Amino acid sequence: MTDCKICAIINKKVPAKILYEDGAVMAILSDEPTIFGHLLIFPKQHHQTLEEIDDKVTSQLFYVASYAATAIFEGLGAEGTNIVICNGKDSSQKYPHLVVDVLPRKTNDGINFQWDPKKLTPEEMEEMKTKIKDKADVITLGKEDTKPTQAPSEGKEETMNYDEDNYLVRHLRRIP
Amino acid sequence: MAFIKILLEINQKLYKLINLNKRMELSPEQQKALEAQKEQCPFCKIIKGDIPSQKVYEDDLITAVLDINPANKGHLLVMPKEHYPIMPLIPPKTFEHLAIKTKQLSKSVKEGALVFGTNIFIANGAAAGQQSQHFMLHIIPREENDGISAFDYEKIDVDKAKEDEAFKILGHNLPKMLRDVCKRFPMEGIQQPKVGYSKEELLKIIEMNPQLKEAIIKSPEQFKQMIPSNPQLKQLFENIDVNEIIETVSGKKMTNAIDAEFNAPEVTETPEGNGKFDAIQQVLQGGAQEGITGEETTNKDEEPETIIDTIEHNPKLKTLLINDPETLKQKIQDVPQLQELFGDQDIDALRNEILEREQNRSEESSDDDEDQNDENQEKSSDDEDYDAEEDSSNQNKTTKIPEENGTRSDDIADIL
Numbered sequence: 001m002t003d004c005k006i007c008a009i010i011n012k013k014v015p016a017k018i019l020y021e022d023g024a025v026m027a028i029l030s031d032e033p034t035i036f037g038h039l040l041i042f043p044k045q046h047h048q049t050l051e052e053i054d055d056k057v058t059s060q061l062f063y064v065a066s067y068a069a070t071a072i073f074e075g076l077g078a079e080g081t082n083i084v085i086c087n088g089k090d091s092s093q094k095y096p097h098l099v100v101d102v103l104p105r106k107t108n109d110g111i112n113f114q115w116d117p118k119k120l121t122p123e124e125m126e127e128m129k130t131k132i133k134d135k136a137d138v139i140t141l142g143k144e145d146t147k148p149t150q151a152p153s154e155g156k157e158e159t160m161n162y163d164e165d166n167y168l169v170r171h172l173r174r175i176p
Numbered sequence: 177m178a179f180i181k182i183l184l185e186i187n188q189k190l191y192k193l194i195n196l197n198k199r200m201e202l203s204p205e206q207q208k209a210l211e212a213q214k215e216q217c218p219f220c221k222i223i224k225g226d227i228p229s230q231k232v233y234e235d236d237l238i239t240a241v242l243d244i245n246p247a248n249k250g251h252l253l254v255m256p257k258e259h260y261p262i263m264p265l266i267p268p269k270t271f272e273h274l275a276i277k278t279k280q281l282s283k284s285v286k287e288g289a290l291v292f293g294t295n296i297f298i299a300n301g302a303a304a305g306q307q308s309q310h311f312m313l314h315i316i317p318r319e320e321n322d323g324i325s326a327f328d329y330e331k332i333d334v335d336k337a338k339e340d341e342a343f344k345i346l347g348h349n350l351p352k353m354l355r356d357v358c359k360r361f362p363m364e365g366i367q368q369p370k371v372g373y374s375k376e377e378l379l380k381i382i383e384m385n386p387q388l389k390e391a392i393i394k395s396p397e398q399f400k401q402m403i404p405s406n407p408q409l410k411q412l413f414e415n416i417d418v419n420e421i422i423e424t425v426s427g428k429k430m431t432n433a434i435d436a437e438f439n440a441p442e443v444t445e446t447p448e449g450n451g452k453f454d455a456i457q458q459v460l461q462g463g464a465q466e467g468i469t470g471e472e473t474t475n476k477d478e479e480p481e482t483i484i485d486t487i488e489h490n491p492k493l494k495t496l497l498i499n500d501p502e503t504l505k506q507k508i509q510d511v512p513q514l515q516e517l518f519g520d521q522d523i524d525a526l527r528n529e530i531l532e533r534e535q536n537r538s539e540e541s542s543d544d545d546e547d548q549n550d551e552n553q554e555k556s557s558d559d560e561d562y563d564a565e566e567d568s569s570n571q572n573k574t575t576k577i578p579e580e581n582g583t584r585s586d587d588i589a590d591i592l
Contacts, residue, residue: 017343020350023361027350029343034329037342051283055276060360062275066263067353069300075345080301084327087282091293091318092327105304113305113326117245128250129230129242132288136233140280
């Protein structure tokens with residue numbers, strides 16, 4: 001992406017305070033901080049959402065964010081830290097490039113991440129759960145799943161017995 | 177072969193010491209407190225199923241449930257099943273799993289709640305809004321005009337000097353902390369984040385190990401040949417000019433020999449070069465503290481003070497300064513570490529100051545010295561800077577390692 005500010009930083013076309021860099025991610029000190037010590041961590045490949053990033057880079061991103069939070073605790077004397085990802089449209093995302101914000105926090109620093117809870121009826125909760133669970137059941141069966149035996153479809157394949165009613169199998173048997 | 181074995185053992189110990197990526201370890205008391213906390217934790221009960229919840233996803237490491245006080249419809253909480261109050265306590269395997277599943281669950285939320293965006297939110301510490309003692313990650317679905325404004329950051333003006341200072345501290349600490357993590361994605365070409373040991377660190381390591389040092393000084397050629405064939409040595413000397421190290425170490429030996437002439441009894445008590453090692457350590461710690469407080473103006477005024485303290489803590493150095501300032505001046509020019517320690521200090525002025533102090537001191541000076549040393553170690557262990565922590569642990573260990581290995585020095589001498 002040519003007009004992406006983050007990509008320009010990655011390609012060293014725009015100067016930035018780079019704190020850490022490896023083959024996949026980069027950490028910088030934000031030039032538009034919302035608080036003193038505001039860090040940005042982003043993947044080097046241009047993606048707008050977390051879902052587009054591959055697993056290894058995702059975990060690297062989280063690792064670096066986690067260590068950055070620890071570094072802020074120790075180095076800047078923060079009392080707490082927030083790690084925030086604005087992921088996709090309508091999520092207050094600033095750039096069209098996925099960025100993890102790491103913010104040092106102090107009591108009464110003026111930042112408020114508290115939200116007003118919305119009231120949902122038990123039926124609405126149940127409905128939400130079913131909707132998300134249905135998707136999660138499929139999506140979380142990615143190839144990195146450490147327990148393939150849990151996947152029902154794979155289980156069936158392994159124990160497939162040549163059922164007389166299975167048309168396809170019968171068809172296969174007929175082939176000499 | 178015995179020689180290699182000893183080197184391996186030494187290196188393993190050092191690796192444990194210097195490995196900054198070792199995340200938090202709990203003391204038995206903390207462990208007990210954690211167990212008590214765990215029994216009270218409502219989220220542990222939710223995970224176990226003792227408290228009913230809307231479970232969306234579950235495997236053997238993590239659980240995801242719907243938040244009962246959602247910021248938006250479909251607000252998810254992703255938690256490790258085990259009770260970890262803070263993020264650094266999560267073991268790497270669980271952490272990685274959490275990251276990947278978060279990604280997948282975020283996609284599930286987007287598709288399930290029919291939205292295009294999510295906010296992923298982690299709060300560490302009460303000041304950041306962490307309300308439960310069980311670590312968790314929020315996935316909040318977002319829609320247009322949903323009334324959530326928490327994630328619309330406003331830019332503030334930060335003091336330039338303060339920002340530069342933060343850049344200096346974090347730019348130094350973060351790559352060190354991520355030393356192992358960055359190996360997952362090595363980078364070609366552009367300046368590599370520091371992997372392995374720097375020359376200074378390596379010199380410290382050698383200084384801490386009389387046997388290793390002796391081996392380098394006595395048979396540098398043999399040592400050089402050993403490095404490529406021994407993976408641990410190879411790792412130790414990665415990206416480092418071996419010849420330079422050998423030269424520096426041999427140079428130090430010369431100065432130590434001069435030291436021995438001046439205060440022979442002390443050498444028998446403490447292993448060679450230990451006094452000087454402490455001196456370097458203290459200077460490094462001084463430097464680290466300077467970096468963290470950032471009160472450079474006051475620090476500059478205090479500089480002579482800290483050097484005097486350093487000298488006071490190193491009887492060897494002190495005796496040399498009092499008895500023979502000329503030799504010391506010469507040595508300062510020869511040895512880079514000493515040069516760093518003294519900088520542009522006026523040796524004669526320092527000597528006068530030390531002598532004055534010596535006169536004022538009561539007869540129990542030796543006891544005082546010990547107290548001061550203890551204080552110093554305590555101070556360093558409280559220090560927040562990463563390097564200082566490393567140094568203090570090294571400092572504690574310096575007294576141990578030579579003792580443990582001391583009996584083997586004869587073995588090495590035989591082999592060589």
